[in-house]
Amino acid sequence: MSQANKYYITTTLPYTNSDPHIGFATELIKADVIARWQRMQGKEVIFNTGTDEHGLKIHQQAEEAGLTARKYCDPLAMRFKSLKEVLNLSFTHFIRTSDEHHKKAAQVFWQRCWDNGDIYKKTYSVKYCVGCEMEKTDSELVDGHCPLHPNREVELIEEENYFFRFSKYQQPLLDFYSAQPDFVVPAHRFTEIKNFVSSGLQDFSISRLKSKMPNGVAIPGDDEQVMYVWFDALVNYISTLGWPDDLDNFENFWPAVQVCGKDNLRQQTAMWQAMLMSAKLPPSRQVLIFGFLTANGQKISKSLGNGVDPFMFAEKYGAEALRYYLLTEILPFEDSDFSEERLRQKYNADLANGLGNLVARVSTLLEKNNIATALVTDEKAAINILETESGLADYQFHRALQYIWQEIAACNEELTAKAPWKLSELTDIEAVLKPLATRILQIALVLQPFMPVTAEKIINQFTQTQIIKSESLFPRLGAETELQ
Numbered sequence: 001m002s003q004a005n006k007y008y009i010t011t012t013l014p015y016t017n018s019d020p021h022i023g024f025a026t027e028l029i030k031a032d033v034i035a036r037w038q039r040m041q042g043k044e045v046i047f048n049t050g051t052d053e054h055g056l057k058i059h060q061q062a063e064e065a066g067l068t069a070r071k072y073c074d075p076l077a078m079r080f081k082s083l084k085e086v087l088n089l090s091f092t093h094f095i096r097t098s099d100e101h102h103k104k105a106a107q108v109f110w111q112r113c114w115d116n117g118d119i120y121k122k123t124y125s126v127k128y129c130v131g132c133e134m135e136k137t138d139s140e141l142v143d144g145h146c147p148l149h150p151n152r153e154v155e156l157i158e159e160e161n162y163f164f165r166f167s168k169y170q171q172p173l174l175d176f177y178s179a180q181p182d183f184v185v186p187a188h189r190f191t192e193i194k195n196f197v198s199s200g201l202q203d204f205s206i207s208r209l210k211s212k213m214p215n216g217v218a219i220p221g222d223d224e225q226v227m228y229v230w231f232d233a234l235v236n237y238i239s240t241l242g243w244p245d246d247l248d249n250f251e252n253f254w255p256a257v258q259v260c261g262k263d264n265l266r267q268q269t270a271m272w273q274a275m276l277m278s279a280k281l282p283p284s285r286q287v288l289i290f291g292f293l294t295a296n297g298q299k300i301s302k303s304l305g306n307g308v309d310p311f312m313f314a315e316k317y318g319a320e321a322l323r324y325y326l327l328t329e330i331l332p333f334e335d336s337d338f339s340e341e342r343l344r345q346k347y348n349a350d351l352a353n354g355l356g357n358l359v360a361r362v363s364t365l366l367e368k369n370n371i372a373t374a375l376v377t378d379e380k381a382a383i384n385i386l387e388t389e390s391g392l393a394d395y396q397f398h399r400a401l402q403y404i405w406q407e408i409a410a411c412n413e414e415l416t417a418k419a420p421w422k423l424s425e426l427t428d429i430e431a432v433l434k435p436l437a438t439r440i441l442q443i444a445l446v447l448q449p450f451m452p453v454t455a456e457k458i459i460n461q462f463t464q465t466q467i468i469k470s471e472s473l474f475p476r477l478g479a480e481t482e483l484q
């Protein structure tokens with residue numbers, strides 16, 4: 001069981017069948033805020049992400065490119081990994097499901113489920129969406145297509161496969177949900193999965209015929225079959241900790257807080273939990289189900305041809321501005337629409353005019369009047385604010401930022417109202433500027449999980465004995481492209 005000063009958070013692993021899109025970038029950024037927030041409270045944090053490189057979709061694309069799946073995924077895995085620098089992320093672990101250690105862990109996991117009597121073989125026929133890498137029942141299809149992948153044909157699979165006894169875990173899952181009332185956030189998603197499990201569970205296929213689809217982990221004791229992509233991919237959450245070899249590390253950090261999109265509800269909160277029960281391992285600590293990011297009301301994805309490129313936006317506006325927009329405008333648990341126009345508005349109003357202007361005005365006046373400050377950081381007070389005054393404890397990132405920006409606006413208003421540039425006595429000028437400098441430093445401290453690089457710049461600047469003005473944090477966006 002994980003120790004009190006240890007914390008483990010993981011994102012889902014996206015398929016490496018295309019470049020990262022803004023929806024996954026948003027998931028990473030939200031997880032990063034939580035990871036930084038835990039570190040701020042003194043915890044040792046493992047923050048895991050990576051790439052899912054098995055399954056039919058990648059197999060088909062690798063074949064078209066004339067490459068092995070691993071080789072096909074190499075440059076894409078590097079692209080996903082590079083998001084760490086591109087988006088100022090702090091993940092500590094990056095796992096590829098094609099890594100040897102992971103494959104070995106998946107085989108040990110399989111063996112444990114097998115030994116527990118939860119794996120058996122049967123012939124079945126099923127409709128399958130390659131986009132989701134999931135089986136689909138007729139009731140889940142719209143006009144014969146997966147609603148998440150309307151441009152893909154649903155495949156008909158008929159073969160003898162191994163199955164996982166999901167049905168056996170209906171009652172254990174329901175008991176577990178009752179015992180852990182905050183297991184799924186938000187509450188309406190928890191209700192959704194409880195209803196799904198209550199309505200009865202069907203065993204699901206966990207293997208594929210190797211002759212048809214070789215891109216998977218080999219099954220212990222059967223050369224004809226490979227593991228179904230979800231079965232091995234879910235095991236990454238523990239293989240990344242070194243399970244089953246490094247049990248000390250596993251026991252220190254497991255169970256995880258897992259974050260995912262709402263299309264992952266069933267896999268993360270039911271299938272994976274049942275698999276853990278079967279392998280006689282503790283369930284996850286909590287699963288956060290984020291809303292979808294949409295562009296014109298549709299889920300953003302490369303397969304729909306409306307992928308919004310996080311690299312391009314980070315390059316154009318900076319990682320910190322992109323993080324700010326995605327955390328303040330995109331609601332954590334509801335669907336939200338991505339809009340570049342809105343990003344530009346928020347940039348100019350909140351970052352250039354709000355925070356950037358406040359820091360520039362106060363630091364310039366302090367330098368001009370030779371006022372020494374010698375401020376010290378009060379990290380404890382900042383933690384207290386984030387815990388009690390803002391919405392961060394409930395993962396309401398936008399509310400926490402609203403709280404911070406109210407304080408920024410109040411500081412700007414006070415500076416304008418008291419107009420120290422009109423005062424002649426140095427003591428009067430100091431009486432206005434020194435408290436404002438203290439408040440700016442406090443703002444920077446609470447800003448750390450959200451905009452880490454900006455926060456660090458301001459903290460460095462405002463803990464100097466003599467604060468001097470610095471380069472503009474957020475230069476106003478050019479007039480020729482300015483929006484009303």
Ligand SMILES: [Zn+2]
Nearest residue numbers: 129132146149
């Ligand atoms: Zn689909």
